[in-house]
Amino acid sequence: MTTATQRGLAPVRVVLDNGAVLIAKQSQTTPAVTIHAALAAGTAFDPPDHPGLAHFVSRTIDRGTLTRGADEIAEDLDRRGVSLATSVNRHALSLVCTCLVEDLESILAVLADIVRHPAFPDDEVRTRRAEITTLIRQDEDNPGAMAMEGVLADLYGATHGYGRRPRGSVESVEAIDRAALQRFHAARFSPGSLSLVMVGDIESARAVDAARAAFAAWSAPAPPPLELPAAAPASVRHVRVIPMMNKAQADIAYGFTSIRRSDAAYYAYWLMNNILGQYSLGGRLGDRIRERQGMAYYVFSALDANVIPGPLTVRAGVSPANVARAVASIDEELGRLAADGPTDTELQESKQYLIGSMPRTLETNAGIASFLQTEEFFGLGLDYDLRVPALLQAVTRDEVHAAARRTLVPAHATVVVAGPYAGDVR
Amino acid sequence: MATLERSGTALSHVHEEVLDNGLRVLIQEMHTAPLASVWCWYRVGSRDETTGQTGVSHWVEHMNFKGTTNIPRDKVKGIIEQFGGYWNGYTWIDQTTYTETATRDALDRMLFIEAERMVNGLYDPADCESERTVIISELQGGENDPDTLLDQELTAVSFKAHPYRHPTIGWLSDLQSMTREDLYAYYRRYYVPNNATLVIVGDVDTKDAMRGVVRHFDAITRADVAPRARTREPDQLGERRVTLSREGTTGYLKLGYHAPAVGDPDFFPMLVLDAVLTGAKGVNLWASFRTPPPQRSARLYRALVNTGLASSVMGGLVPTAEPFLYTISVTATVGTALARLEEAALSELERVRRDGVSAAELHKAVHQLRARLVFENDSITNIAHQLGYFETVASWRLVPALRERIESVTLEHVRVAAERLTPLNRTVGWFEPQPVGTHRDAPAGQGAGSGPIR
Numbered sequence: 001m002t003t004a005t006q007r008g009l010a011p012v013r014v015v016l017d018n019g020a021v022l023i024a025k026q027s028q029t030t031p032a033v034t035i036h037a038a039l040a041a042g043t044a045f046d047p048p049d050h051p052g053l054a055h056f057v058s059r060t061i062d063r064g065t066l067t068r069g070a071d072e073i074a075e076d077l078d079r080r081g082v083s084l085a086t087s088v089n090r091h092a093l094s095l096v097c098t099c100l101v102e103d104l105e106s107i108l109a110v111l112a113d114i115v116r117h118p119a120f121p122d123d124e125v126r127t128r129r130a131e132i133t134t135l136i137r138q139d140e141d142n143p144g145a146m147a148m149e150g151v152l153a154d155l156y157g158a159t160h161g162y163g164r165r166p167r168g169s170v171e172s173v174e175a176i177d178r179a180a181l182q183r184f185h186a187a188r189f190s191p192g193s194l195s196l197v198m199v200g201d202i203e204s205a206r207a208v209d210a211a212r213a214a215f216a217a218w219s220a221p222a223p224p225p226l227e228l229p230a231a232a233p234a235s236v237r238h239v240r241v242i243p244m245m246n247k248a249q250a251d252i253a254y255g256f257t258s259i260r261r262s263d264a265a266y267y268a269y270w271l272m273n274n275i276l277g278q279y280s281l282g283g284r285l286g287d288r289i290r291e292r293q294g295m296a297y298y299v300f301s302a303l304d305a306n307v308i309p310g311p312l313t314v315r316a317g318v319s320p321a322n323v324a325r326a327v328a329s330i331d332e333e334l335g336r337l338a339a340d341g342p343t344d345t346e347l348q349e350s351k352q353y354l355i356g357s358m359p360r361t362l363e364t365n366a367g368i369a370s371f372l373q374t375e376e377f378f379g380l381g382l383d384y385d386l387r388v389p390a391l392l393q394a395v396t397r398d399e400v401h402a403a404a405r406r407t408l409v410p411a412h413a414t415v416v417v418a419g420p421y422a423g424d425v426r
Numbered sequence: 427m428a429t430l431e432r433s434g435t436a437l438s439h440v441h442e443e444v445l446d447n448g449l450r451v452l453i454q455e456m457h458t459a460p461l462a463s464v465w466c467w468y469r470v471g472s473r474d475e476t477t478g479q480t481g482v483s484h485w486v487e488h489m490n491f492k493g494t495t496n497i498p499r500d501k502v503k504g505i506i507e508q509f510g511g512y513w514n515g516y517t518w519i520d521q522t523t524y525t526e527t528a529t530r531d532a533l534d535r536m537l538f539i540e541a542e543r544m545v546n547g548l549y550d551p552a553d554c555e556s557e558r559t560v561i562i563s564e565l566q567g568g569e570n571d572p573d574t575l576l577d578q579e580l581t582a583v584s585f586k587a588h589p590y591r592h593p594t595i596g597w598l599s600d601l602q603s604m605t606r607e608d609l610y611a612y613y614r615r616y617y618v619p620n621n622a623t624l625v626i627v628g629d630v631d632t633k634d635a636m637r638g639v640v641r642h643f644d645a646i647t648r649a650d651v652a653p654r655a656r657t658r659e660p661d662q663l664g665e666r667r668v669t670l671s672r673e674g675t676t677g678y679l680k681l682g683y684h685a686p687a688v689g690d691p692d693f694f695p696m697l698v699l700d701a702v703l704t705g706a707k708g709v710n711l712w713a714s715f716r717t718p719p720p721q722r723s724a725r726l727y728r729a730l731v732n733t734g735l736a737s738s739v740m741g742g743l744v745p746t747a748e749p750f751l752y753t754i755s756v757t758a759t760v761g762t763a764l765a766r767l768e769e770a771a772l773s774e775l776e777r778v779r780r781d782g783v784s785a786a787e788l789h790k791a792v793h794q795l796r797a798r799l800v801f802e803n804d805s806i807t808n809i810a811h812q813l814g815y816f817e818t819v820a821s822w823r824l825v826p827a828l829r830e831r832i833e834s835v836t837l838e839h840v841r842v843a844a845e846r847l848t849p850l851n852r853t854v855g856w857f858e859p860q861p862v863g864t865h866r867d868a869p870a871g872q873g874a875g876s877g878p879i880r
Contacts, residue, residue: 027458028458029458029459029804029805030800030801030803030804031800032797032800032801032804070722071723073722074722074723075722075723077720077722078705078720078721078722078723078724078790078794079723079790079793079794080720080793080797081706081720081793081794081795081796081797081798081801082720082797083705083717083718083719083720083721085717085718098717098801099797100797100800126734127731127732127733127734130734130737130759130760130761131731131737131738131759133759133760134676134737134757134758134759134760135737137675137676137760138675138676138757140675141572141674141675141676141859141862142570142571143570144570244862245673245863246672246673246674246862247569247570248566248567248569248570249563249566249567249569249570251570279504279507280503280504280507281503287500290560291500291556292556293556294555294556294557294558294559294560295559295560295563296560296563297560297561297563297564297567298567317563317566317567317570318563319559319562319563319566349504349507349508352507352508352509352510353507353508353510354510355510356507356508356509356510356511356528356529357510357511357512358510359459359460359461359510359529360461360510360511360512360527360528362459363458363459363461363805363806364804364805365804366804419570
């Protein structure tokens, strides 16, 4: 049997005259279609005077259009069993849902109306503002969120597109009104900033036709490109403690700026991160801090190579009594990987894992849709899924070692500890 | 409804076989991706724990990733990741389970791991000790979340007799005092083939897979398993309340009602009722909570979120072997008094208890639930989970019948189910936030959460 893995995903990609990118892939796992629309309108596009604006748009865009009320949209989606999830990351505002095959055309029509003609009604803006304020206050009571927001602010600066709080602050959200939401929509939403992926049990041509019908008439000027300076890598160690004495456990976020996704060293970094803090329940960090020291239920590292050099972060949740010891262990493990590089066995195992996990990554409609969006966003090419194994296999031990040496420098680490801890961390 | 018709066939070819030692084996061939998923289920969970040993089921689960006679402790996880595989496990009130999903050529390796886990766990004393602090860290991490703390308190107050009352992670003092011998004895008592169900779903040949199962498991001997405690929770005689008054930024309201077990005639009507109130969640504990429910038009969403009183509302009804809880969890918006939020929520619940739901609402809820069944069957891992999960709470044969059971719910069934939403059957929980920094709290609570934990 020829499997999807051997053939590759081979999606259909069409660019409409107005610049919208449509990508379709037929699969036959379930009689459903996952729709994943991404617009270049993430939190990095927040104007300096309105931090939290992109997130606010994501919470209100589906609450009424020029011709459909919020209740009508809600009813239309709910009665088909469709839950539309809107979210933002630094670069994209996404609308994702799964519907039955027979509902695809109807759902695309609603989605296009939401994306093109949101009304941001005043009463909805008021209600959702209170929700957002509550979310921000919940974050402020969450050591994990505080540590992560803290380390990003310290790495990039609190006003930088990668460093500011994605939801803004209670004060900044208070200042966002309907006019601000409309301005952001007018400035950032255009066919040229849309990529729409559809994966499911439907012929690709039919899916593309349905999306064309929904989006071809859209015309709006292309937005200006995003100006986003890269942050200078830290040259000293920076440590900050956020005391939250009402909590039971402390969260550590420990990070560096890393590389761009387009950097030739990306695959070496991917493997380096897997060896450091992913493979087999947290990599070397998990083996040391969880398995051998018994200090943490979770410890891992995450690499976010992005448009500019994104963060590489280590996260751990530990008892307040173990904060200093855990940070020291992180220092030692990073230092050791930077000094000696990985073993041949580690490199081989991580390669096997990352290559071998591709069929799992691409098993579900949602998994494929997410993969195709990433492929489109970074311009990796429609055959990227087929090229991944060779790209990883080609990485040498020396290249992973060089990546570790370049980035994992404890003397340059930025560390934030949030939780029931008021002591010093060095 | 052409697509819904097709979806019904996804589970129609389950091969069931019971080995001489009592191991129940369920195999479903699915050739949509070159993958295989294995789940090994044990009928043991936190309801089987006694005073002084709460949390032992979950700790045993952790120890079962710490090496066996034939798998060194540092290879247990890598052994499957070499195939690009995913592995995990969880423990909850009725069950403990272990899973691997990887490329089909790893099937034999997966069966080997599960057979080893059934009999050859090492339980090295030093590993038991280091895992004690890992689990206490897991407990304390849960306690950082006010909603988790409230959930645990509400569950403890809702049950006075049934062992569903204590959190799966256990009480802190038990975690501090249990010994390696306690863990090992519990492991030997419950990890026997006649207390287990092995599920295989994916790109496999049933006969080949069955030969592999026999090769790895046939020599494992059966042993007596003590019957489970027969305690039945007495009917609740009046409303119960619990208020957590602690430092925090946000208020939370949680309502708990004694709910039907999965085998109770009221279970599916209650599922429909929940869909009307808070949107359809589906019945896959592994997958349902990863996608938010379609709830924008649901009654409680409109009454609490669209009015600005709450920033979120979520209903929770999970298939369980014995009657557990139907919970409604609400996050108050900043500035909303919990009393006002509670009044608004109870007013909606009283309305549905008094007047029932409309035919249009029933139709929408049933359609939402059917769609969720389709969406949740999107991976072999999810499908295998459902077969094993239902076998531990009722029977796997309920899985192919889910759609029919949902479709057969009538307005009258929902009306009867809604009678459970009476004040007598209710526990009300408040997390009332006190300004941060105003006082030093007592040490955090003693456990965390009543959801499944890994």
